[in-house]
Amino acid sequence: QGKVITCKAAVAWEAAKPLSIEEIQVAPPRKGEVRVQVLYSGLCHTDVYTLSGSDPEGAFPAILGHEGAGIVESVGEGVDHVKAGDHVILLYTAECRECKFCKSGKTNLCQAVRATQGQGLMPDKTKRFTCKGQELFHFMGCSTFSEYTVVSQFSLVAINKEAPLDKACLLGCGVTTGYGAATKTANVEEGSTVAVFGIGCVGLAVIAGAVAAKAGRIIAIDTNDGKQSWATKFGATDFVNPTKLAQGKTIVDQLVEMTDGGLDYTFDCTGNVHVMRSALEACHKGWGVSTIIGVAAAGQEIATRPFQLVTGRRWQGSAFGGIKGRTELPGLVEKYMKGEFKVDEYITHTTDLDKLNDGLQYMKSGDCVRCVATI
Numbered sequence: 001q002g003k004v005i006t007c008k009a010a011v012a013w014e015a016a017k018p019l020s021i022e023e024i025q026v027a028p029p030r031k032g033e034v035r036v037q038v039l040y041s042g043l044c045h046t047d048v049y050t051l052s053g054s055d056p057e058g059a060f061p062a063i064l065g066h067e068g069a070g071i072v073e074s075v076g077e078g079v080d081h082v083k084a085g086d087h088v089i090l091l092y093t094a095e096c097r098e099c100k101f102c103k104s105g106k107t108n109l110c111q112a113v114r115a116t117q118g119q120g121l122m123p124d125k126t127k128r129f130t131c132k133g134q135e136l137f138h139f140m141g142c143s144t145f146s147e148y149t150v151v152s153q154f155s156l157v158a159i160n161k162e163a164p165l166d167k168a169c170l171l172g173c174g175v176t177t178g179y180g181a182a183t184k185t186a187n188v189e190e191g192s193t194v195a196v197f198g199i200g201c202v203g204l205a206v207i208a209g210a211v212a213a214k215a216g217r218i219i220a221i222d223t224n225d226g227k228q229s230w231a232t233k234f235g236a237t238d239f240v241n242p243t244k245l246a247q248g249k250t251i252v253d254q255l256v257e258m259t260d261g262g263l264d265y266t267f268d269c270t271g272n273v274h275v276m277r278s279a280l281e282a283c284h285k286g287w288g289v290s291t292i293i294g295v296a297a298a299g300q301e302i303a304t305r306p307f308q309l310v311t312g313r314r315w316q317g318s319a320f321g322g323i324k325g326r327t328e329l330p331g332l333v334e335k336y337m338k339g340e341f342k343v344d345e346y347i348t349h350t351t352d353l354d355k356l357n358d359g360l361q362y363m364k365s366g367d368c369v370r371c372v373a374t375i
């Protein structure tokens, strides 16, 4: 404790260049901070998006990665809810329990570290990573592509030590996001009809959430036919490829026809604003609710006729599935341990820290749901 650690990390020196494996220095945690030995990290599209240079918040050089799990190495002054040796999942959506947002009971979007997190800094506006004498930015309050990282005490949660961290890391983003969006944000009801646009990790987790909520019909929609067997395995009852409809028929026409007027709940898990419009317009008049989960590229805007909303369809969004990480993730881990909640099933590829660039390549292929790296 209290010493600088020298270790290996994947450094993003600049946008649109491969990650570079380097020896870095990680400073000890300051007041209210925790240093974590990262053991595993999932690769998520947000890492790819930021590395591409399209993310307006992206700051370089940085250590990316936000879907991670590991073991607490040491804690700074005043940290009392985790201790060295605890097994933890890192949280890009922090939970302080004291800010206006945390106390509202209406949202999981804690703002305690939000501003500095967006700038790639620790809450005291400084950095803990150095490489070749140069300071590196943090990323999403996590920076999991490093053997050691330092995070705010509000940006991690201790979980059951029996849980395999090479799987549990996925609860740090994709799986929790989709599952929570269905079970918490939309609160899908028993017997209801659900349509999920985009069958990646997030869309599959929405399907899993809809199954847990006992939805009556779950229609999966993807432009890639290879996703049909995935959707079925997770419990979807139907699959539609929107590029293969009868001539002149839109995906909205198709879904409205299949469901006698439209869906009770729809979800966008593509990040495509045109898909978001279809998801809203495929909702049933009077009560259908569409939840946007996909993150659109910077500057994109959504559109629909306001009459769609006047006539009772509702549009909402969900971040990290509406889940409060410190309060709710340990419970999801327990469900996973009891076999009531899928996690292993999303992993199609594995890699390690030295070969993170290979992992980023796998993600560009249509058959990668999640790649987990050993850090």
Ligand code: NAD
Pocket: 044, 045, 046, 173, 174, 177, 197, 198, 199, 200, 201, 202, 203, 221, 222, 223, 224, 227, 242, 269, 270, 271, 272, 275, 292, 293, 294, 295, 296, 318, 319, 320, 321, 368, 369
């Ligand atoms: P993914 O790329 O693995 O999956 C997206 C799927 O959408 C693919 O199967 C693709 O074939 C399909 N698709 C693309 N265009 C389509 C179209 N026009 N119609 C139907 N299907 C189409 O991505 P993922 O990891 O599952 O993430 C999905 C989205 O969720 C991304 O935009 C990601 O940034 C976002 N996300 C949001 C949150 C949040 O908290 N809101 C968290 C994590 C990820």
Ligand code: DAO
Pocket: 044, 046, 066, 109, 110, 111, 114, 173, 295, 319, 320
């Ligand atoms: O502004 O309070 C805030 C938090 C915004 C975070 C929203 C998360 C949206 C999904 C991020 C991409 C997935 C990792």
Ligand code: ZN
Pocket: 044, 045, 046, 066, 067, 173, 174
């Ligand atoms: Zn993510």
Ligand code: ZN
Pocket: 094, 095, 096, 097, 098, 099, 100, 101, 102, 103, 109, 110, 111, 112
């Ligand atoms: Zn808070």
